[in-house]
Amino acid sequence: MQNKQVQFADWGLVDYQEAWDRQEAVFARTLAAKQENRLQETDLPTPNHLIFTEHPHVYTLGKSGHPEYLLLDEDGLKANHATFYKINRGGDITYHGPGQIVGYPILDLDNFFTDIHLYLRTLEEAIIRTCADYGIVAGRYEGFTGVWIDAANERARKICAMGVRASRWVTMHGFAFNVNADLRYFGHIIPCGIDDKDVTSLERELGKKLDMEEVKAKLKQHIAELFGMELM
Template identity: 65%
Template sequence: MLYSAIMEKVVLVEDLGLNDYKATWEYQEELFKHVVDLKIKNRREETNLPTPNYFLFVEHPHVYTLGKSGDLSNLLLTEKQLADKGATFYKINRGGDITYHGPGQIVGYPILDLENFFTDIHKYLRLLEETIILTLAEYGLKTQRSPGETGVWLDVGTPFARKICAMGVRASRWVTMHGFALNVNADLGYFDHIIPCGIRGKAVTSLQVELGLDKVDEAEVKGKILKHFEVLFECEFKSVVLDGSLTGTRNL
């Protein structure tokens, strides 16, 4: 007898605030493994327990990450220079090349069982991009996709093309992790030390720069992201409050 899984449309959203990249990565892996293990249990035991979905918001201290297909030469700093900049570096298991994370950047990590929604990785990436495009449109910015380059851009096809949101995901058994990084109030000077996403000759920008503001309300931006994500993925968000650390007890 084939089991019939229940399609769980609730997404548990957690805002981790400013948190270390490695600790957050390990937490993602914990949630990811929980979902995958439950799917394996359902298949082996022919049960139909619903699989949970998560959405993590976080800001990281200065860090550079290199995707599994990335080129290390796109990092333009030595180990000593990294330390002098107060930055760390990690090779990780997402797609994409090198990128930067830091304060003032909104990072979103959806850990979804796509079998609760649709089984199409390309559609997933396009909907992530659309979430950001619709969010930025609320600030009067016309952003778009760039052919062959994942993420969200301004002035595509012109000498002034610039990237405002990077994306890189991993998926296994239709469960996702990693996600997007939207430059809101980020210090763009840190991008000078890499070839962002391995793409030469393309600039990066931020919502703060594009709007000409001293500071953009990041909580407001997060709210808009969740609003558009909820509509596009036809899901329902439920907020979860952590105990203040990534190592505390959670009921998964």
């Protein structure tokens, strides 16, 4: 039985380790529900979650990432009030911080579509449409995940990074959308291993700070529409 209902939660500003632990717990419960269906030969609905949050300054490195792309040592991290974690998502190094919408969809894709590439493209499309709501033309950069502005020329700059994990078609981790983020922190890494492209935010592109709650509402609506979700 496909379940299109999705529990939405905004965790606010949460320490990265705490958020990761909470994600893992939700992820494990969803996997357990799928396992129970398989063992009992039942078809009970499995849960879906969409979580928005922000983190204090933190750098995270995907499982196949390059530690050398972090340009700070331990003292440098402390001086910048930042932390560092090696985590179990795909992708390379990225930054999370205040003013950035971090989205963690923990979905059973059997409820929607079993295609990881389509899943990533659909998340990208939600960000692209949210940018369009503010008059910004965003798109994709061939060969890379995430959302970019001016991707077709040398001024290409990334506004949203993505890195996911999936097991038995259940997803976790997700995206980081720069709204009012302090872009100086990206200067301490080679973002996603790309050293010849810039990083940007809605604030930088528009020349003014955005209402985070307004942006979250628009983004949440686009995600729901594109996936055919019923947000709870």
